[in-house]
Amino acid sequence: xSKPMTMTQKILAAHAGLPYVEAGQLIEADLDLVLGNDIxxxxxxxxxxxxxxxxxxxxxxxxxxxxxxxxxxxxxSAENCKCVREFACAxxxxxxxDVGQMGIEHALLxxxxxxxxxxxxIGADSHTxxxxxxxxxxxxxxxxxxxxxxxxxxxxxxxxxAIRFNITGKPAKWISGKxxxxxxxxxxxxxxxxxxxxxxxxxxxxxxxxxxxxTIANMAIEAGGKNGIFPVDSLTEEYLKEHSSRPxxxxxxxxxxxxxEEYTIDLSKLKPTVSFPHLPENTKTVDxxxxxxxxxxxxxxxxxxxxxxxxRIAADILKDRKVAQGVRCIIIPAxxxxxxxxxxxxxxxxxxxSGAVVSTPTCGPCLGGYMGILAAGERCISTTNRNFVGRMxxxxxxxxxxxxxxxxxxxxKGYICAPQ
Numbered sequence: 001x002s003k004p005m006t007m008t009q010k011i012l013a014a015h016a017g018l019p020y021v022e023a024g025q026l027i028e029a030d031l032d033l034v035l036g037n038d039i040x041x042x043x044x045x046x047x048x049x050x051x052x053x054x055x056x057x058x059x060x061x062x063x064x065x066x067x068x069x070x071x072x073x074x075x076x077s078a079e080n081c082k083c084v085r086e087f088a089c090a091x092x093x094x095x096x097x098d099v100g101q102m103g104i105e106h107a108l109l110x111x112x113x114x115x116x117x118x119x120x121x122i123g124a125d126s127h128t129x130x131x132x133x134x135x136x137x138x139x140x141x142x143x144x145x146x147x148x149x150x151x152x153x154x155x156x157x158x159x160x161x162a163i164r165f166n167i168t169g170k171p172a173k174w175i176s177g178k179x180x181x182x183x184x185x186x187x188x189x190x191x192x193x194x195x196x197x198x199x200x201x202x203x204x205x206x207x208x209x210x211x212x213x214x215t216i217a218n219m220a221i222e223a224g225g226k227n228g229i230f231p232v233d234s235l236t237e238e239y240l241k242e243h244s245s246r247p248x249x250x251x252x253x254x255x256x257x258x259x260x261e262e263y264t265i266d267l268s269k270l271k272p273t274v275s276f277p278h279l280p281e282n283t284k285t286v287d288x289x290x291x292x293x294x295x296x297x298x299x300x301x302x303x304x305x306x307x308x309x310x311x312r313i314a315a316d317i318l319k320d321r322k323v324a325q326g327v328r329c330i331i332i333p334a335x336x337x338x339x340x341x342x343x344x345x346x347x348x349x350x351x352x353x354s355g356a357v358v359s360t361p362t363c364g365p366c367l368g369g370y371m372g373i374l375a376a377g378e379r380c381i382s383t384t385n386r387n388f389v390g391r392m393x394x395x396x397x398x399x400x401x402x403x404x405x406x407x408x409x410x411x412x413k414g415y416i417c418a419p420q
Contacts (some may be wrong), residue, residue, distance in 0.1 A: 004254035006162040007229055008197040011251050015120040023161035023258075031061065031140040032136075033114060034149040035123030037105055038066040042083045043143035044124060047150060056091045057153035063095040063114055064088050065105035068363045070098070073370040084103025103335025106130040106218060106303035111335055113244025117232045118251055122146065122155050127303050127385065129220045132229035133213035135236060135250060139227045160226040161196040163188075164259040167204035169268035174315070174419050177212030178305055178383065178403035180265065181219040182273040186283030187263070194224035196260060201231060204267045210239045212311035218304045218327035219385050222280040223373065272418035274381075278389045286418040287404065293400070297380040298323075298411035299392075300404050301359070302366045303327045303384035308338050310404040315347040317408035317419055318354040324414030328370045329356035336361060356411070368392050373401075381410045 002020045005013065013021040015029035015229040031046035036044055036095055041064055056062055064084050069077030081098070088096035095114060102108065106127050109115050117135035121128065122366030124146035131138035141155065149155050165184065185192075198220045200213075208216070213230050230236070232250045240248055271285040300306070300314050311333060323329040331351050333339035339361060342348050348358050365372030374380055374393030378399065382392070400416060409419040 004171050004256040004258065006197060006257045006259070007199055007231065007251050007253040008137050008162060008227060009159060010253070011118060011120060012157060012159055021159045022224065023087040023159055025159045026156065027155050027159060028156055029120050031120040031122060031149055031155055033061055033063060033121045034146060035063045035065070035105060035121065036126065036146050037068055037125055038070060038077065038081050038084060038126035039068045040143045040146065040166065041082045044147040044150065045083060045087045045142050047147035051180050053151060056093070059092050060094045061153065062093050062122055062150055063109055064093055065097045065129060066099070066102050067104050067361070068367065068371055070102060070362055081414060099338065103338070104303045104306060104363055107307055107334035107338065107402050109245060110134060110214070111337055113246060116244050116246050116248035117236065117242055118249030119286060122149050126221045127218050128412055129225065129227045130214055130218040132217040132220065132227050133210065134240065135232035137227055137229065139219060158195070160197045161258070161260050161383055162199050163193055164262045165200050166262065166264045167200055167202035167208070167267060168264060169204050169266040170207045171267040171270060172266040172274060174405040175270050176403045176405065177208060177215035179270050179273045180212070180267070181216045182263065182280070182283050182401065183270055185219065185223045185280045186273070186275070188223055189281055190281045191224040195226050198223065198228040200228065205230065205233065206266070207267060210235060214307065215304055219280070221222060224387055240312065267284050272403065272406050274406060274416060275387055277387050277398040277400065280385070280387060281403060282322055286416070289416060293416040294379065294414060295327060295381050295410055295416060296378040297328045297330065297372060297374065298407045299332070299365050299372055299380060299382040299384060300407050301330070301334065302363065302384040303334065303344050304385045305404050306332050306334030306338070308341055310383065311347050313349045313404045314408040317405060318348050318356065318412065321354055321412050323355035323411045327377060327411055327414055328372070329354070329403055329411040330359060330365065331356050332359045332362060332364060332371070334361055365392055381407050384404065384405050412413065
């Protein structure tokens with residue numbers, strides 16, 4: 001009789017070749033994918049140069065995505081991309097994505113079918129936990145671990161314990177996955193799930209789109225989580241079959257699996273939620289804000305909220321309206337395919353006529369990179385994932401995190417508010 005396991009523990013056990021694993025156990029697991037971007041990959045490549053065996057374990061199981069400073073913003077970013085480009089060419093990396101084919105990595109890889117249910121994935125980017133939306137174990141690692149993963153196809157893990165979030169009810173209009181995860185982070189704090197798996201269950205999940213689920217899993221790290229993971233249902237399978245030809249495997253948590261804590265989230269009770277500076281846990285619902293918070297900038301995009309559903313919501317709100325005088329509204333489709341679809345649906349026309357600008361896919365302003373840096377004293381409402389001091393520019397600027405609906409409505413009004 002094997003011991004009961006969570007969904008994450010079952011995936012890790014399978015990839016470690018063990019009948020079962022338990023929280024706290026150290027394991028070495030086989031990897032299905034190793035990810036790096038234009039900031040983290042050069043560091044990993046330099047680490048690989050120090051190794052005796054400089055070959056990659058599998059050229060098809062490494063993804064290198066140029067997305068943070070692409071198209072190159074300066075000489076340093078150009079040199080970083082050149083380093084990765086030459087490495088990809090030398091090792092014949094199949095999944096190398098540069099200008100014209102790239103997108104924000106965590107939107108691009110599922111879209112390209114490179115991540116499927118049951119996978120074990122590491123990425124040298126903290127938001128690699130996004131792929132848990134597909135029922136995969138995925139987590140962010142440092143560039144040294146990425147180097148070891150590219151060389152060996154393996155990684156060491158301490159098996160995480162888990163917290164269960166039981167999702168019930170049906171959300172009201174304008175409530176999205178961003179409101180769900182901001183509510184959770186506000187409830188448990190930025191270290192509330194430290195090195196633990198955040199496992200989402202419940203009959204309310206059927207009311208969450210795949211884009212909602214990607215958003216929720218993406219921000220598991222903002223609660224300190226090792227990973228976030230959703231069960232595989234018919235919607236997941238539909239997505240997997242549409243985007244990937246790879247076989248996938250469905251793992252389910254045992255009924256008697258052990259969880260450190262359990263929470264119930266009633267979607268019907270959620271309200272539009274905003275995270276105030278300078279931590280994602282500083283949340284308030286819009287109706288709790290009792291002051292007028294004027295904004296200088298609105299950003300709709302990122303690996304958290306630059307998907308097609310997000311752009312459609314923003315377009316619904318911006319249609320036949322104008323961005324407020326003195327507000328810069330920057331909209332960033334997360335991938336080329338999303339950009340193209342938004343163009344075909346007329347969303348880009350709506351954005352431009354409203355007074356917004358539309359960027360090529362890039363992480364850009366999220367990390368204070370480019371395409372929307374803040375000056376001292378400026379405020380931005382953003383659909384990105386972090387609002388630390390100086391995250392989007394000057395240390396005396398402020399970032400407020402919110403859903404695409406709240407960001408778009410705020411851009412029109414000139415102050416933080418939610419659509420009615």
